[in-house]
Amino acid sequence: MLTDQDVRELLKFTSPHPVLSVYLNTDPTLGNKDSYRLRLRNMLKKVNLPQDEEAVERYIMQEYDWSGRGVVVFSCAPEGFFRAYALAVPVRDLVHVGDRPSVRVLADLLDSYGGYGVVLVDKQGARLFHFHLGELREQEGIVGEAVKRTKHGGASSLPGARGGTAGRTKHVDEVIERNMKEAVDFAISFFEQNRIRRILIGGTEDNVALFRSLLPKAWQSLIVGTFPMNMTASHAEVLAKAMQVGHEAETKRESQLIKDLITAAAKNSGAVIGLEDTLQAVNEDRVMTLVILEGFGQSAYRCTQCGYLTSRQQGACPACGGEMQEIPDAVDFAISRVMRSGGDVEVVHRNPDLEKAGMIGGFLRY
Incomplete structure (x- = not known):
């Protein structure tokens, strides 16, 4: 069971060593244990972290009880860090290696089911x-x-x-x-x-x-x-109906949310749209609600000293003069930073207006 305290712990953890994050869909209506284990092995072929791979496989093979519809595992063997959570909702398969746990999929789940x-x-x-x-x-x-x-x-x-x-x-x-x-x-x-x-x-x-x-x-x-x-x-009947009604309402709310975001950003009134403007607001901890189109990711640059993010190649960090390093996905870092600063993350599903406007934006605190 994943708690708010668990999420806060994941957001705080960073390491000089690689952190492996694995999300695995284990919905019993879509496959069986053997098929999911095989898919996990194939996913881990992209990774070169033997100790962490072994820890993840050992958990899935020996400890996971297969009672849920998804599982998420985080491992950083050099730091002795290992966390695993069975989930009652399905997740998108994902393997991520970075300097911190990837909470991108969790942000989506919390937005949809939290x-x-x-x-x-x-x-x-x-x-x-x-x-x-x-x-x-x-x-x-x-x-x-x-x-x-x-x-x-x-x-x-x-x-x-x-x-x-x-x-x-x-x-x-x-x-x-x-x-x-x-x-x-x-x-x-x-x-x-x-x-x-x-x-x-x-x-x-x-x-x-x-x-x-x-x-x-x-x-x-x-x-x-x-x-x-x-x-x-029964509580099962209540849950099923609540999820159905909630999903329908969420779709309507997301549509209005995007209209409000695009309008406010166009008027320069408490909102930004597009990757670079959003990253600048994230750097300043001004983002109250980060809005992202599901699946959107883009490489960018991050300062190795202060964590400054930008989509533009820089010789040195404009904030502190530190070294800028290319990263495969700036959105993952943006999500983590916004959540650490107490902001919310809205993951929007299939919205052509947001897609045309730049895939990402945010409502600002000030």
């Missing part, structure tokens, strides 16, 4: 779920006062009498609202404790609307979708 809070709500209570990288991390519930309806034929069934709706009284409405308010307070605490980044709400249309209206605006802004679902649904 920090989902799901609320199932009815008139009496709520069930809350925290799904992270396809795993159920936390589940809680709250039950309020029972909602007791009067029998048909009583005074409350007459239009205009104590609420005017059959089977509903003013007291019933008060109980429902009180239960909802308690559920909202409970949910806010749950969201804060689990650092929820996006929220989905399930239930009947009326219950979802009432719950949503009682949430503070700051939390309403994190709602990415709603859906009908019974309170007794």
Whole structure:
């Protein structure tokens, strides 16, 4: 299980020795153990780090339990550094060698599957779920006062009498609202404790609307979708529906995000677009949200002393005068630096507007 603390540790680790990063898709619906092991061996043929290769193969052959749909392994034998994480979501196959763990694929996974809070709500209570990288991390519930309806034929069934709706009284409405308010307070605490980044709400249309209206605006802004679902649904059913609705909402959100990015960059209003301008903002730790088209990478130059990045060949670092070294992929370094400085990374899937605009950009802090 990969935690936020694990990600922070990976971001902090650098080494004068090569660090091997391996991402392997182990989705059981697409292959078996033997086929994945063979693919791993073929991937490692590109690497010349015998100790690290042996450590990775040993983990996959002897320790990995094949219960997940993906696995990521980091190894730097001279530093005694080895980390392995089974994932409940599939990953793209990747082998990377650098001076630090490659978190590029993790950034994509965190953007697509990280920090989902799901609320199932009815008139009496709520069930809350925290799904992270396809795993159920936390589940809680709250039950309020029972909602007791009067029998048909009583005074409350007459239009205009104590609420005017059959089977509903003013007291019933008060109980429902009180239960909802308690559920909202409970949910806010749950969201804060689990650092929820996006929220989905399930239930009947009326219950979802009432719950949503009682949430503070700051939390309403994190709602990415709603859906009908019974309170007794299993967590597997909830996860499947949440991922479906979340993916659909994410596609729409990404489209609007790119439009906002391109417009803001054109007006020079808190955003940049294109590799060189983005790298300059990264150098200054000004990037609040880095936006990248999935799969984009480009060689560039990096200072061996201060880490300055540029897509332009330089004889010496313009920041400190240090030696500039060509690197195969500047995007990987940019992702790592933005995440280390507390920024977010948005990995956008199949967007022609971003492709035409330069493949990469960022919203700025200042």
